[in-house]
Structure formats: C-alpha cells, structure tokens
Amino acid sequence: MIRLEGVGKHYPGAARPAVDGIDLLIEEGRTCALIGPSGCGKTTTLRMVNRLIEPSSGRIVVAGRDVTAADPVKLRRGIGYVIQGTGLFPHLSVAGNVATVPRLLGWDRARIAARVDAMLGLVGLDPALFRDRRPASLSGGQRQRVGVARALAADPPVLLMDEPFAAVDPLERGRLQREITEILRRLRKTVILVTHDLDEAIRMGDTVAVMRDGRLVQHDRPDQVLAAPADAFVAEFLGSDRALRRLTLLTAAAACRSGERPPEGAPEVPAEASLQVALSILLGSGAEALAVVDGGPRPVGTLSLAAIRALAAGLPDPSGAVARSPPLV
Amino acid sequence: MVWAIENGDVLLEATLQHLALVGQALAISLAIALPLGILAARRPRLHGVVMALAGALYTVPALALFALLVPLMGLGQGPALVAIVSYSLLVLTRNVAVALREVPADILDAADGMGFSRGRRLLRVELPLAAPVILAGIRLTAVLQISVATVAAFIGAGGLGDLIFQGITQDHGDKVVAGAVAASLLAVAADESLRRLETRLRLATGLAG
Numbered sequence: 001m002i003r004l005e006g007v008g009k010h011y012p013g014a015a016r017p018a019v020d021g022i023d024l025l026i027e028e029g030r031t032c033a034l035i036g037p038s039g040c041g042k043t044t045t046l047r048m049v050n051r052l053i054e055p056s057s058g059r060i061v062v063a064g065r066d067v068t069a070a071d072p073v074k075l076r077r078g079i080g081y082v083i084q085g086t087g088l089f090p091h092l093s094v095a096g097n098v099a100t101v102p103r104l105l106g107w108d109r110a111r112i113a114a115r116v117d118a119m120l121g122l123v124g125l126d127p128a129l130f131r132d133r134r135p136a137s138l139s140g141g142q143r144q145r146v147g148v149a150r151a152l153a154a155d156p157p158v159l160l161m162d163e164p165f166a167a168v169d170p171l172e173r174g175r176l177q178r179e180i181t182e183i184l185r186r187l188r189k190t191v192i193l194v195t196h197d198l199d200e201a202i203r204m205g206d207t208v209a210v211m212r213d214g215r216l217v218q219h220d221r222p223d224q225v226l227a228a229p230a231d232a233f234v235a236e237f238l239g240s241d242r243a244l245r246r247l248t249l250l251t252a253a254a255a256c257r258s259g260e261r262p263p264e265g266a267p268e269v270p271a272e273a274s275l276q277v278a279l280s281i282l283l284g285s286g287a288e289a290l291a292v293v294d295g296g297p298r299p300v301g302t303l304s305l306a307a308i309r310a311l312a313a314g315l316p317d318p319s320g321a322v323a324r325s326p327p328l329v
Numbered sequence: 330m331v332w333a334i335e336n337g338d339v340l341l342e343a344t345l346q347h348l349a350l351v352g353q354a355l356a357i358s359l360a361i362a363l364p365l366g367i368l369a370a371r372r373p374r375l376h377g378v379v380m381a382l383a384g385a386l387y388t389v390p391a392l393a394l395f396a397l398l399v400p401l402m403g404l405g406q407g408p409a410l411v412a413i414v415s416y417s418l419l420v421l422t423r424n425v426a427v428a429l430r431e432v433p434a435d436i437l438d439a440a441d442g443m444g445f446s447r448g449r450r451l452l453r454v455e456l457p458l459a460a461p462v463i464l465a466g467i468r469l470t471a472v473l474q475i476s477v478a479t480v481a482a483f484i485g486a487g488g489l490g491d492l493i494f495q496g497i498t499q500d501h502g503d504k505v506v507a508g509a510v511a512a513s514l515l516a517v518a519a520d521e522s523l524r525r526l527e528t529r530l531r532l533a534t535g536l537a538g
C-alpha cells in the first residue's frame with residue numbers, strides 16, 4: 001500500500017510548487033499509472049516516495065510506514081526502482097546487476113545466485129544465456145527486462161517505475177507492457193508507474209491518476225477516467241478517441257447478452273476479444289449483432305452494436321462488463 | 330652515442346634515479362589528487378577553483394615555477410619532489426574530478442534509488458566507472474612528470490636532467506643527447522604501457538567498445 005497525504009514539493013527558487021498537495025491511495029497489489037503532460041510533476045511525485053527528493057510538505061506511507069521517518073538508504077532497499085534509461089551498471093554482468101540489492105542486504109552467495117536465476121527466468125531471459133552478458137550487448141527491451149529483474153530481486157512489496165518503456169521500440173514495448181503487468185499482478189506488487197503514454201497507462205494501470213501543474217485532477221479506474229473525465233483538461237488530454245480506447249478495456253464476453261441467440265448468419269467474435277475488435281468486425285461486415293463464441297458447441301451470447309455504443313459512451317452498464325478491479329475508496 | 334656506450338652504468342643509474350623520482354612524485358600526487366578530485370567532483374565551488382588553478386598553473390613554465398620555489402624550499406631531491414608534485418597535482422586532480430563527473434546521471438540515480446550509501450556508491454559504482462578516465466589522467470601526469478623531472482635537475486633533482494645539464498655546461502653534446510633520448514624513451518614507454526592498460530580497463534567497464 002502507498003498513501004500520499006497532502007504531499008507537496010516546492011523546489012528552492014521556483015515560482016510555484018512542482019507538486020501541490022497531492023492525496024493518493026494505491027491499494028496493495030495494485031498498479032497506479034501516473035500520467036500527465038511533461039513537467040506536471042510526475043517524476044517529482046514518484047521520487048518523493050523513495051525520498052530521492054525530500055517532500056516540502058505532507059506525509060507518505062509505504063507498507064504501513066511513514067517514509068519521512070525512515071533512514072532513506074535502508075528505505076530504498078525495500079522499494080523497487082526502475083527508470084527509463086534502466087541505469088544498468090555497465091561494468092557489471094547481467095547477474096551482477098540483478099544481484100545489486102541482495103548484495104546490499106548482505107545475502108549469502110548461494111541465495112543470491114539462485115535468486116538471480118529465478119529473476120531472469122521471471123522476466124523471460126534464459127539465465128544460462130544472459131547471466132554473464134554485459135548490458136551493452138543487450139537490446140533495449142532486454143535491458144529493460146534486466147532492469148525489472150533487478151528491481152524485483154529483493155522482493156520489495158512496492159515498485160516505482162519512471163517511464164520504464166519509453167526507450168523501447170513500439171513492438172517490443174507492447175509485449176513488455178503485457179508481460180510485466182502480468183508479473184506485477186501475480187506477485188501482488190504495489191506499483192506507481194509514471195508515463196506520458198496514455199495507452200501504456202490504460203494497459204498497465206489498475207487505476208489512472210491524471211496530474212496537471214502539480215495537482216492530481218483525477219484518480220479512477222481506466223474505464224471510468226475514459227468514460228467520465230473530471231474536467232475539460234482531462235478530456236482533452238485523453239483525446240477525442242477516448243471512447244474507442246475505452247472499448248479496448250472490455251471483452252466481448254463481458255459485454256454480450258449471454259444466452260441470447262444471435263440472429264441467423266451473424267459474424268462471430270471470440271469471447272476474449274476486446275470490444276474494439278468486436279466493433280471493427282461489426283463495421284466491416286455491416287451486421288447489427290455478433291455471435292460471441294468460446295469454442296463450445298453454441299454461441300455464448302449476442303453482442304449488439306447498440307450495446308457497444310452504450311458502453312463506449314460510458315452509460316450505466318447493466319451487464320457489469322466493466323469489472324476489472326473493485327471500485328476505489 | 331659513444332658516450333652512452335662507454336658510460337652505460339652512469340646512464341642506467343640516472344635513468345633509475347629519474348624513474349624513482351617520478352614514481353614517488355606520481356604516488357604522492359595520486360594520494361592527494363584522488364581525495365581532492367573526489368571532493369571537487371561533489372562541490373561545484375571547489376571544482377571551479379581546482380579547474381581555474383590547474384589551468385593557470387599549467388601555463389606557468391616549469392622552470393619559472395621551480396625557480397620561484399627555491400627561495401622557499403632550497404635545493405635538493407626533497408624540494409625537487411615538491412616542485413614536480415605541485416606542478417602536476419592540479420592536472421591530475423582535475424582529471425579525477427572530470428572522470429567522476431562523467432559517470433552517467435541515470436546510473437547514479439539508479440544506484441541511489443536501490444539504496445547505495447554514499448561511500449558504497451563511490452567505491453562500487455563511481456570509481457570503477459571513472460577508472461579509465463582517471464587512468465588517462467595518470468598517464469598524462471606520468472608523461473608530464475618525466476619531462477618536468479628533467480628540468481627539476483636544475484634545482485637538484487638528479488636523474489636524466491643532470492646528464493643534460495652537465496652535458497650543456499661541459500659542452501659535451503653526446504651526453505646531452507643520451508640524457509634527452511633516455512628521457513624521451515621513458516616517456517614513450519610510460520605512455521604506451523599505460524595506454525594499453527587504459528584500453529583494457531575501458532573494455533572492462535563496458536562503457537566504450
């Protein structure tokens with residue numbers, strides 16, 4: 001759990017605070033994507049959590065402990081940290097990099113070696129092939145995987161990530177986003193992910209926190225933010241295609257009227273496909289409804305264009321299709 | 330040439346003396362420049378002072394500096410050592426500071442974020458990454474000190490400079506050439522061997538190919 005209470009940062013000599021009284025609660029095991037235009041204070045907010053920057057005001061609680069009362073060096077060993085350029089140590093092997101925090105914590109050699117291999121496996125790098133390589137010989141995506149493995153090596157409950165995939169090529173980025181999200185969910189890490197990429201925020205965040213000029217303007221589930229932007233700024237930041245983006249968050253199975261027989265000759269859509277895919281099929285075929293199929297003998301239900309339209313507009317959702325995470329408190 | 334062959338033992342002794350002098354000067358310079366450079370890398374004001382002084386000192390001719398030191402220190406090996414060290418110290422300090430400042434900021438940020446203490450970060454991250462540039466500074470300093478040490482014979486340093494000065498006063502051309510060639514060879518050898526070490530170190534730190 002990470003809780004920010006009235007947290008502010010006023011850099012000396014700056015005309016106005018870079019971060020201005022932020023309240024933010026991220027529940028245990030959840031990822032919060034912190035998003036907003038460049039210079040709005042995302043990085044400053046993130047770096048106050050592990051006290052790389054000292055807050056000017058407010059309180060930050062991580063895993064039940066007030067970070068401002070902790071010894072910063074010890075505190076940081078218990079908080080994973082991933083940055084854009086990865087900051088891998090070029091003079092150490094991949095294994096040496098991943099072993100960094102366990103070494104700082106004084107683990108014994110055997111435990112560290114086993115942990116390094118486990119971590120590399122976790123992020124999809126074969127330990128036998130990668131253990132002894134140098135960061136300079138890796139691709140951008142591989143480096144970022146090592147960066148994540150390094151951050152998770154000592155099993156911190158909390159992870160801070162600052163634009164971790166910004167330097168990775170788009171194809172690899174999508175793959176990384178999916179894989180890392182899956183890992184973080186499975187390990188129940190509490191994560192703050194700073195990004196300026198809306199797709200990344202939606203893909204990876206259980207919640208999205210939108211910042212503007214040092215203030216938090218909205219914090220909600222991605223579908224809620226897309227459906228109901230708090231103000232004109234957020235709406236503009238999300239873009240006029242936000243209704244379409246929202247459809248990527250919902251599956252055909254969750255949005256269809258289950259049990260209802262589709263019209264004769266209706267095109268099929270896989271149950272786990274997103275509504276964006278379903279909409280594309282509908283528009284492409286000119287049909288009014290789709291048969292949602294899951295490989296069983298008969299369709300699981302019917303998905304109509306009208307239902308998609310209603311969901312995209314963020315209308316009350318009778319089927320409860322938007323249920324990726326429980327409501328925020 | 331004839332002189333050098335007939336007086337091989339004299340030449341060898343002068344060379345060894347020269348090496349010993351430079352070795353001591355280099356060790357003393359390093360012992361001062363390393364901590365001073367580390368400090369300067371962290372304190373912008375000190376860094377500015379070191380940079381300015383190093384630049385200024387470098388433009389003072391070695392002989393002039395040594396002459397200025399004579400009234401303070403007198404003549405002999407000790408004062409010569411002080412003179413050589415003071416002439417090259419700031420150059421080495423500047424190199425150490427620059428080397429540390431060139432360590433990429435994102436690497437330092439990552440180190441801080443993972444919970445390195447200041448001392449540990451210096452030993453495990455900054456110095457290893459700065460090592461090739463620091464070594465380049467040591468190489469430049471060694472070469473500089475080998476040449477400056479010949480001039481330091483003027484205030485009693487001994488070594489190859491002695492042969493040169495003696496040769497000049499005795500109007501003995503061969504002796505001058507022997508001393509000069511030996512000093513040059515020494516400088517070239519130091520430069521080349523340290524350069525090789527530097528390349529190896531550069532590969533080891535993984536910063537440059």
Ligand SMILES: Nc1ncnc2c1ncn2[C@@H]1O[C@H](COP(=O)(O)OP(=O)(O)O)[C@@H](O)[C@H]1O
Pocket residue numbers: 011012014018036037038039040041042043044045
């Ligand atoms: N160390 C610093 N000293 C002074 N001002 C800073 C410092 N770091 C960031 N700022 C300023 O604070 C504001 C927020 O910066 P930052 O948190 O990096 O934003 P973001 O990560 O959202 O791009 C910017 O106006 C930036 O110029």
Ligand SMILES: [Mg+2]
Pocket residue numbers: 042043044
């Ligand atoms: Mg930033």
